[in-house]
Amino acid sequence: MAKGWEIGELDPNSPTREVARKIIQTKFCEAFSHREAVVANADIEAVHNMRVSLRRLWAAMRIFGVCFDKEPGFDRLISKTRKLARRLGSVRDLDVLIEMLQIKLEKSASTNEEQAALNHLLEYCQRRRDKQFQKLLEHLAKLQEKDFEVEFLDFFANLDSALSIATIPSY
Amino acid sequence: MTDHSDSNLIRQEISFRDNARDVLSDVLEAFYSHAPHDSADSEALHELRIAAKRLRYSMEFFESCYGKRLNNYIESIKELQELLGNIHDCDVMIELVQKRIKKASGSDLPAETASGFNEIIIDYERERAQLVETFTVLWSRKFNRGFKTRLLKVLAADGGREEE
Numbered sequence: 001m002a003k004g005w006e007i008g009e010l011d012p013n014s015p016t017r018e019v020a021r022k023i024i025q026t027k028f029c030e031a032f033s034h035r036e037a038v039v040a041n042a043d044i045e046a047v048h049n050m051r052v053s054l055r056r057l058w059a060a061m062r063i064f065g066v067c068f069d070k071e072p073g074f075d076r077l078i079s080k081t082r083k084l085a086r087r088l089g090s091v092r093d094l095d096v097l098i099e100m101l102q103i104k105l106e107k108s109a110s111t112n113e114e115q116a117a118l119n120h121l122l123e124y125c126q127r128r129r130d131k132q133f134q135k136l137l138e139h140l141a142k143l144q145e146k147d148f149e150v151e152f153l154d155f156f157a158n159l160d161s162a163l164s165i166a167t168i169p170s171y
Numbered sequence: 172m173t174d175h176s177d178s179n180l181i182r183q184e185i186s187f188r189d190n191a192r193d194v195l196s197d198v199l200e201a202f203y204s205h206a207p208h209d210s211a212d213s214e215a216l217h218e219l220r221i222a223a224k225r226l227r228y229s230m231e232f233f234e235s236c237y238g239k240r241l242n243n244y245i246e247s248i249k250e251l252q253e254l255l256g257n258i259h260d261c262d263v264m265i266e267l268v269q270k271r272i273k274k275a276s277g278s279d280l281p282a283e284t285a286s287g288f289n290e291i292i293i294d295y296e297r298e299r300a301q302l303v304e305t306f307t308v309l310w311s312r313k314f315n316r317g318f319k320t321r322l323l324k325v326l327a328a329d330g331g332r333e334e335e
Contacts, residue, residue, distance in 0.1 A: 010235040012188035019187040023232055059228040063194070066181045096260055097267065104294065114294075117287025120280070121271065 004056065005030040017159075020064035025156050027057035032149055038088075039140065041133065044095045051088035058085050073155055080148060087136045094129040098122060191233040192326045195226075199326075202226045203319055210307045213262045220255035223248055240325050247313055254306050261299035268292050 007026045010019055031053035037046035061068075061078045068074045105118045143149075180194045205219040227248040230241050272288050 004231075007235070010187075012191070012236040013186050016181060016183055016185065016187045016190050019235075020181075055224075056228055056231070059225065060232060063229060063232065064181060066179070067183055093263070097264060100260060100264055104291070108294070111287070111290060113283050113287035114290040115287065116281065116284040117268075117291055120284045120287075121268065121291070124271065125267075 004053065016064070017067040020060065020067050021156050021159060023060050024057065024064065025153070027053060027060055028152055028156075031057055035140065039137065044092075044099075047088055047091050047095065047136075051085060051092050054081060054085040054088060058082055068159070071155070071159065073151075077152055077155060080143070081152075084139065084143065087132075087139045090132040091129060091136050094125050094132060098125045098129060101125065187233075188236045191236040195229055195233055195326050196323060198226050198229045199319060199322060206314075207310070210303050210310075213258075216255055216258055216303075216306070217262075220252065220259060223252045223255065227252060237325060240328075244318070244322050244325070247318065251306075251309065251314065254302060254309060258299055258302045258306065261295045261302065264295050265292055265299070268295075 005026050007023050010022060012019070031050055034046050034050035034053065037043065038050050040046070058078070058081050061081060065074070065078065101118055101122045105115065105122065180197050181190055182193075202219075202222040202225070205215070205222045207215040207219055209215060227245060230245050230248070234241050234245070268288050268291050272285070275285050275288070
């Protein structure tokens with residue numbers, strides 16, 4: 001799994017809202033840095049990485065939500081983040097099952113019956129994975145069409161002028 | 172309206188550092204409230220896994236307030252999470268196979284495949300039992316022996332202001 005991005009130069013003595021904003025911005029950029037690899041579908045780790053980053057982002061938005069939830073649009077962002085994390089989760093959960101079944105098939109399937117059953121389950125999980133992955137791609141395309149990334153980053157960049165935006169990470 | 176229940180722990184008017192101790196203490200308490208009475212109970216272990224994830228993420232968010240003093244605690248939680256995750260994976264797999272068995276009854280699935288399902292369930296139940304045993308040992312050796320007290324001491328050290 002990819003290492004999480006460091007939240008550069010945090011001053012713990014700063015107002016909570018300012019630090020929370022940096023954490024959320026960094027986690028968002030970290031999550032979407034995996035987008036291309038997810039769409040390419042060349043490595044199942046990409047889905048895993050994006051899911052983990054999004055779950056951390058969602059956790060940060062929940063924990064620090066009180067700092068932002070009076071702002072119009074925050075609820076929408078948190079709900080979209082949650083939905084995307086769920087879509088990624090639906091694919092990842094099947095990747096885990098497929099991996100477990102493959103390992104068992106290669107290493108410890110002892111009888112023909114067990115091998116036949118494992119192959120059946122593998123095909124079943126792979127079919128479901130393909131369907132869920134297609135849904136994920138459609139979801140990502142829809143988010144892109146609606147400029148979700150811009151909406152998200154703009155929301156946190158424009159909260160108020162007192163907060164520096166110089167440290168927004170690029171990806 | 173989205174549920175922001177975790178937000179209730181944060182006080183906006185104080186600094187990030189001053190929030191750290193209160194939030195982490197609360198999340199730690201919540202984690203221990205899920206301490207399992209029955210290690211074989213899937214639902215209880217699932218709840219503990221979720222609470223562990225919340226504790227780990229919270230510690231990572233507030234890590235900057237404590238220098239490196241949270242590192243070992245985060246590592247311990249990661250170890251626990253991985254173990255609980257593997258137990259959960261076995262539960263999900265067993266459930267999946269059971270569903271396939273139900274679906275297969277009365278279908279034209281080859282008899283060979285249908286009987287193989289039971290062998291798979293037995294395998295994963297055995298694997299799960301071993302993981303639960305490892306969990307029980309880890310929980311009693313690490314999390315039931317001073318983990319909470321030591322972490323609370325770190326958190327109470329003036330909001331992490333003490334020098335390393």
